[in-house]
Amino acid sequence: MHEGNQTSISEFLLLGLSSQPGQQELLFALFLAMYLVTVVGNALIVLAIGLDSYLHTPMYLFLANLSLADISSISTSVPKMLMNIQTKSPSISYESCITQMYFSIVFVVIDNFLLGVMAFDRFVAICHPLNYTTVMGPRLCLWLTATPWALSNTVTLTHPSAPPIGLLLSCSDTTVHELVLFVMGSSVITLPFAFILVSYACIITAVMRLSCPEGRWKAFSTCGSHLTVVFLFYGTIVGVYFFPSSPDPDNRDKVGALLFTVVTPMMSPFIYSLRSTDVKGAPRRPLLGERALPVMP
Numbered sequence: 023m024h025e026g027n028q029t030s031i032s033e034f035l036l037l038g039l040s041s042q043p044g045q046q047e048l049l050f051a052l053f054l055a056m057y058l059v060t061v062v063g064n065a066l067i068v069l070a071i072g073l074d075s076y077l078h079t080p081m082y083l084f085l086a087n088l089s090l091a092d093i094s095s096i097s098t099s100v101p102k103m104l105m106n107i108q109t110k111s112p113s114i115s116y117e118s119c120i121t122q123m124y125f126s127i128v129f130v131v132i133d134n135f136l137l138g139v140m141a142f143d144r145f146v147a148i149c150h151p152l153n154y155t156t157v158m159g160p161r162l163c164l165w166l167t168a169t170p171w172a173l174s175n176t177v178t179l180t181h182p183s184a185p186p187i188g189l190l191l192s193c194s195d196t197t198v199h200e201l202v203l204f205v206m207g208s209s210v211i212t213l214p215f216a217f218i219l220v221s222y223a224c225i226i227t228a229v230m231r232l233s234c235p236e237g238r239w240k241a242f243s244t245c246g247s248h249l250t251v252v253f254l255f256y257g258t259i260v261g262v263y264f265f266p267s268s269p270d271p272d273n274r275d276k277v278g279a280l281l282f283t284v285v286t287p288m289m290s291p292f293i294y295s296l297r298s299t300d301v302k303g304a305p306r307r308p309l310l311g312e313r314a315l316p317v318m319p
C-alpha cells in the first residue's frame with residue numbers, strides 16, 4: 023500500500039437510473055408500485071400458507087420461506103432508492119452502502135439455495151413417492167430451510183470485502199480478493215443451479231418411465247411453478263451477463279441489478295398462486311367450509 027494514497031470516504035453518490043427531472047417522478051411511482059405489489063403479494067402467500075393447515079406440506083413451507091426471502095431482498099434496496107429519489111439527495115453513507123450490499127447478496131444467495139431445496143423436494147416427490155413423507159419429515163425440512171439462511175451469511179461474512187464495493191475502495195492489491203470473490207460468487211450461483219439440473223434430469227427420467235400419459239403430465243405439472251421461477255431467476259442472470267443488449271457496461275449492470283432485485287421477487291408470488299389451485303383456494307376454504315383435496319406432492 024502506498025502512503026499518501028489513502029483517503030477516507032464516508033459517503034457515496036449513487037448514480038441514478040435517470041437524471042432527467044421529469045423521469046424522476048415516473049421512476050418513483052413505478053418503483054413504489056412494484057415494491058408494494060411485491061411486499062403485498064409475497065405477504066399474502068406467507069399468510070395463506072401459514073393460516074391453512076392443508077398447505078403445511080414441505081413444498082408450500084419452502085415457498086413461504088422463498089416469499090419471506092423475496093420480501094427481505096427487495097426491502098434492502100428499494101425503500102432507500104425511493105427515499106433518495108424523493109429527497110433528491112443521491113448520497114448514501116459508507117456503512118449503509120456496505121450493509122445494503124451485504125443483505126442484497128445474502129438474500130440472493132438464500133433465494134438461490136431455496137430454489138435448490140425446492141428442486142430436491144420435487145425430486146423426492148416424483149422419484150421416491152412412497153418414501154416422501156418419511157424422507158421429508160419436519161426435522162429435515164427445518165434443516166433444509168435453516169441451512170440456506172446460515173450458509174449465505176457465512177459465505178458473505180467469511181470474506182470481509184465480499185461486497186464488491188469494498189474492493190473498489192481498497193488500495194491494496196485486489197487480484198487475490200477478486201479471484202476469491204469470483205470463485206465464491208460463481209460457486210454460490212452455479213452449485214445450486216447444477217443441483218437443480220441434476221434433480222430435473224432424474225425427474226424427467228422418472229416421469230418418462232410412467233406408462234400413462236395422464237400420470238406423466240400430472241407428475242410433471244407439480245413442478246410447473248418451480249420450473250418457471252427457476253427459468254426467471256437464472257434466465258435473468260444469463261440474459262443480463264451473457265447476452266448484453268446495451269453496449270454500455272455501466273447501464274447493463276444497472277438494468278441487471280434492477281431486474282434481479284425487483285422483477286424476480288415481484289413475479290414469483292403470481293407464478294405460484296396462478297398455477298397452484300391449492301394456494302388460490304386457500305382464502306375461500308375456511309369460509310365455505312370446502313374440503314380441500316389433500317395436497318399431493
Ligand SMILES: *[C@@H]1O[C@H](CO)[C@@H](O)[C@H](O)[C@H]1NC(C)=O
Binds near residue numbers: 071072087
Ligand atoms: C420455513 O420453513 C420451515 C420448515 O419447513 C417452517 O417451519 C417455517 O414455518 C417456514 N417459514 C415460513 C415463513 O413459513
